[in-house]
Amino acid sequence: MKTTYDIELRIRRYDPDQDRTWVQSYRVEAGRIMRFVDLFRKINDEQDATLTWGSSCEHGQCGSCSVRVNGKPLLACELLVENAVASFKTTTFFIEPLPVAKVIRDLVIDTDQAYARVDQVKPYIITPKQPTAQNGAHQISPDELERYVDATRCINCFSCAAACISDHSTFLGPNAMLAAIVRVMDPREGEKRQRLDTIYNENGVYRCHSSQACTFVCPKGIDVAHFMAMAKQGAITVG
Amino acid sequence: MNGDLKIHATVHCDVLIIGAGGAALRCGAEILEKVPGASVYALTKVSHPQKSHTSTAQGGLAAVDPKDPLDAPIYHMFDTWKGSDCTADQNVVKLICESAWEQILWLENRGMHFSRDREGRLSKRTFGGHTRNFGESSVYRAVFEADRTGKGIMDTSWGETLKRGITFFNQCIAVELLLKDRRCGGCIAFQQKEGQFIRILAKATIIASGGSGQVFRVTTNCRQNTGDGLALVLQAGLPIMDPEAVQFHPTGIVGPGILASETLRSVGGILRNRDLEPFMVNYAPKMKELAPRDLVARAIESEIREGRGIVNPDHNIPHVWIDLRHLSDEVHEKQIPEVSSFFKRYVNLDTKKDLCPVRPSNHYHMGGIPTNQYGEVEDANQQVIGGLYAVGECAAASFHGFNRLGTNSILELITMGKLVAERVIDRVKGEPTRPDDSFRGDYFAARFAAYVQAVGSESVGALRNTMRTTMTEKVSVFRTEKSMTEAIEQLLELHERATRAPLTGRGLAGNQELLNRWELDNLLQVAMTISQAALHRKESRGAHFRDDYPVRQDAFNYHTLTSMNTFGAVEIGRREIDMSLFKAGGPHHEKFGYIERKY
Ligand SMILES: Cc1cc2nc3c(=O)[nH]c(=O)nc-3n(C[C@H](O)[C@H](O)[C@H](O)COP(=O)(O)OP(=O)(O)OC[C@H]3O[C@@H](n4cnc5c(N)ncnc54)[C@H](O)[C@@H]3O)c2cc1C
Ligand code: SF4
Ligand code: FES
Numbered sequence: 100m101k102t103t104y105d106i107e108l109r110i111r112r113y114d115p116d117q118d119r120t121w122v123q124s125y126r127v128e129a130g131r132i133m134r135f136v137d138l139f140r141k142i143n144d145e146q147d148a149t150l151t152w153g154s155s156c157e158h159g160q161c162g163s164c165s166v167r168v169n170g171k172p173l174l175a176c177e178l179l180v181e182n183a184v185a186s187f188k189t190t191t192f193f194i195e196p197l198p199v200a201k202v203i204r205d206l207v208i209d210t211d212q213a214y215a216r217v218d219q220v221k222p223y224i225i226t227p228k229q230p231t232a233q234n235g236a237h238q239i240s241p242d243e244l245e246r247y248v249d250a251t252r253c254i255n256c257f258s259c260a261a262a263c264i265s266d267h268s269t270f271l272g273p274n275a276m277l278a279a280i281v282r283v284m285d286p287r288e289g290e291k292r293q294r295l296d297t298i299y300n301e302n303g304v305y306r307c308h309s310s311q312a313c314t315f316v317c318p319k320g321i322d323v324a325h326f327m328a329m330a331k332q333g334a335i336t337v338g
Numbered sequence: 339m340n341g342d343l344k345i346h347a348t349v350h351c352d353v354l355i356i357g358a359g360g361a362a363l364r365c366g367a368e369i370l371e372k373v374p375g376a377s378v379y380a381l382t383k384v385s386h387p388q389k390s391h392t393s394t395a396q397g398g399l400a401a402v403d404p405k406d407p408l409d410a411p412i413y414h415m416f417d418t419w420k421g422s423d424c425t426a427d428q429n430v431v432k433l434i435c436e437s438a439w440e441q442i443l444w445l446e447n448r449g450m451h452f453s454r455d456r457e458g459r460l461s462k463r464t465f466g467g468h469t470r471n472f473g474e475s476s477v478y479r480a481v482f483e484a485d486r487t488g489k490g491i492m493d494t495s496w497g498e499t500l501k502r503g504i505t506f507f508n509q510c511i512a513v514e515l516l517l518k519d520r521r522c523g524g525c526i527a528f529q530q531k532e533g534q535f536i537r538i539l540a541k542a543t544i545i546a547s548g549g550s551g552q553v554f555r556v557t558t559n560c561r562q563n564t565g566d567g568l569a570l571v572l573q574a575g576l577p578i579m580d581p582e583a584v585q586f587h588p589t590g591i592v593g594p595g596i597l598a599s600e601t602l603r604s605v606g607g608i609l610r611n612r613d614l615e616p617f618m619v620n621y622a623p624k625m626k627e628l629a630p631r632d633l634v635a636r637a638i639e640s641e642i643r644e645g646r647g648i649v650n651p652d653h654n655i656p657h658v659w660i661d662l663r664h665l666s667d668e669v670h671e672k673q674i675p676e677v678s679s680f681f682k683r684y685v686n687l688d689t690k691k692d693l694c695p696v697r698p699s700n701h702y703h704m705g706g707i708p709t710n711q712y713g714e715v716e717d718a719n720q721q722v723i724g725g726l727y728a729v730g731e732c733a734a735a736s737f738h739g740f741n742r743l744g745t746n747s748i749l750e751l752i753t754m755g756k757l758v759a760e761r762v763i764d765r766v767k768g769e770p771t772r773p774d775d776s777f778r779g780d781y782f783a784a785r786f787a788a789y790v791q792a793v794g795s796e797s798v799g800a801l802r803n804t805m806r807t808t809m810t811e812k813v814s815v816f817r818t819e820k821s822m823t824e825a826i827e828q829l830l831e832l833h834e835r836a837t838r839a840p841l842t843g844r845g846l847a848g849n850q851e852l853l854n855r856w857e858l859d860n861l862l863q864v865a866m867t868i869s870q871a872a873l874h875r876k877e878s879r880g881a882h883f884r885d886d887y888p889v890r891q892d893a894f895n896y897h898t899l900t901s902m903n904t905f906g907a908v909e910i911g912r913r914e915i916d917m918s919l920f921k922a923g924g925p926h927h928e929k930f931g932y933i934e935r936k937y
Binding site: 102103114115116130131132133134137140143144145147148149151152153154155156157158159160161162163177179181182203204205207209210211214218221222223224225227230232234235236237238239240241243244248251252254255282285287288 | 384385386388389390391393394403404405442443446447448449451453454455456457458459460484486489490493494496497498500501508531560561562593594596651652653680683684685686797798799800803841842843845847848849850851854
């Protein structure tokens, strides 16, 4: 078994001080199970301390490290060198920031700008209903929860938004839609009207072209397109 | 360049929270719920609050349901006290255990997607160390949201703060606390995106900056857990309590450090050394793989130290193997699918066919900024610093003592988050004046100027890696006077060498390199206090184990207070352990004396 690879990373860089964009190439010798975040760190430690990238949990749970690798949005902390070589059939990788918000430096984008779309759909219960069970909690059957629980697993990595073929300037985006859909289906939410208005307004689900690119790239394996389709069919209203 | 190191703007608010993880957000949500319209600012190092470390917590949170006929808060208190190896503060233990269920309802009513039983009620599961009837048998006490409980807490409390109008400063880093006449007036913060320093003045400042895991080479903690909150407090001349109490999880996946759940051992996984020998039988002949966490961690570490570990050129991190190959397909697929998928995804191994590399991994820091039961920060003489609070993993009100039970940490975030908020609300209401311009910020400019102007041939990355390796080899699961003395010398040298580490890029906007340099100083300071406090504590207690003093000693029945005004010159003070449950003499009070921690 081959244990090291000679990898070339071609990274799109941006320097805000000079307002300059360029592509810089780095060669790294990489162990087969190194992740792409490990490669970035190795570049920082050994070649170029200025290369800037984002990550937090580094095990696929927070959505901070998403980038495009050879055009595909994914989590850099989940991509092993060995798997990248096998799936892209090359040892050269072109890495760019996600195209969903302004770039701050190198691979880091302005997450505030990206999240503004999620904030708009109000990712919380607007008007809580009174608890149903005597001990102060709500009673929600597992079957009822099952209908929307997958949509609650979204980590807002914006990979789906980056892959989406709809026009980013108008569509709120697949992950923002998921956040709205969750609360429409949540029996504890008393304010359904406002929610449905958001989902069906001019920046809502009807902007979706059903390309299913979102489902294809979601690192959490959420069938995003399925929820979009349910919303389009009006199959998400409960309680 | 130095012109950029001045304060760009001053902003005012009622409450400043340094951090936007679980503890910070629960606290912020409560303040805004009770005082609508209060100006609450929360700073976070990460790009968005949701990216904070709390989002990765998996297992669940312990809370006694008052309607549960089999469980009672007193049992939870006992388990926590025993788990802490008799070093938790009992007033805090009582407070948290008794308010736990109320906080579960807070989360549930605000939309957390807890897992449910068939009737639609909250499901509960068992967890290590949680028992009923003072150790009689394990108990269903942990509520959970599948294997993403921390994410549920984060999404819920972030949503609540957003709904009620908190102001977030993302990628904004607190770099100096503003202290004057034993009072805190806010902090200086570095806005990473813009590359600017701002001064934030507040009636109340709450430190909720999370853990310090990056001190060690192999850790389950996120990249930003560099102990900033502890360093800020040390730099302000205040002490850190019990820094030597560091928990290691026995089975972190090598090399990403990701946690491989204890389930692997309970379903029959066997730990093996380089020669494929099943070694647990030599350390715990009866319990073997099922012995408690700290014991298993020590066994693995011993194998590695005695040369029976494995080193893989992919990461050069010595480890042992957990062998799961003999388990049935059914076990792999039904009982451990999650962890199996971690091995697949991160080390490309198939648990059915391959040996899986694991080693003890830094997990949790029980010690931290000393506070009373209201989260008010105390100095070395146990006097409260006005307007300064701490909550969450960076704080030590001391719920966990020297060893934390699983599921007790995220419980602490939400219970203490709420309790601290109540105290802060009182202060904000009772304090008519906001801090004035005399809170200046005395150190940050010189400090950052030194980073930017440094010349020499040292590398920040290399120094950080050396420090982390030193701590992992010399001050982790096993500690001896010799190993810790070596570590302390090494840390002194690294601290000195760091002054000769130049930056390649000197622009301030988005400068990650500059931040790494600043973090290195924080890490070194935290590492130094851990090492010195551990050297001082000539006994073994909870997660702190000394080869040369393997037994718990009554002479050390106190909390360590560690102060450091010059790097390396650590002063050690003491704080008494609160034994109010024992002293109250009520029913079962004898369970809260100094008891043996045997399971
Ligand atoms: C893999 C894993 C699983 C776990 N599972 C469980 C579990 O099942 N049950 C349990 O009870 N516990 C668990 N824990 C422990 C628990 O998750 C943590 O102790 C807890 O989340 C800490 O929360 P916090 O709010 O104190 O800090 P964090 O969530 O770490 O938040 C800290 C915040 O402070 C910010 N910050 C830090 N420094 C600065 C600075 N200088 N300036 C500005 N902002 C700053 C950070 O950006 C972040 O927003 C687990 C831990 C790990 C690693
Ligand atoms: S739906 Fe999937 S791809 Fe989209 S943001 Fe959420 S986790 Fe990422
Ligand atoms: S760093 Fe958290 S998902 Fe990659």
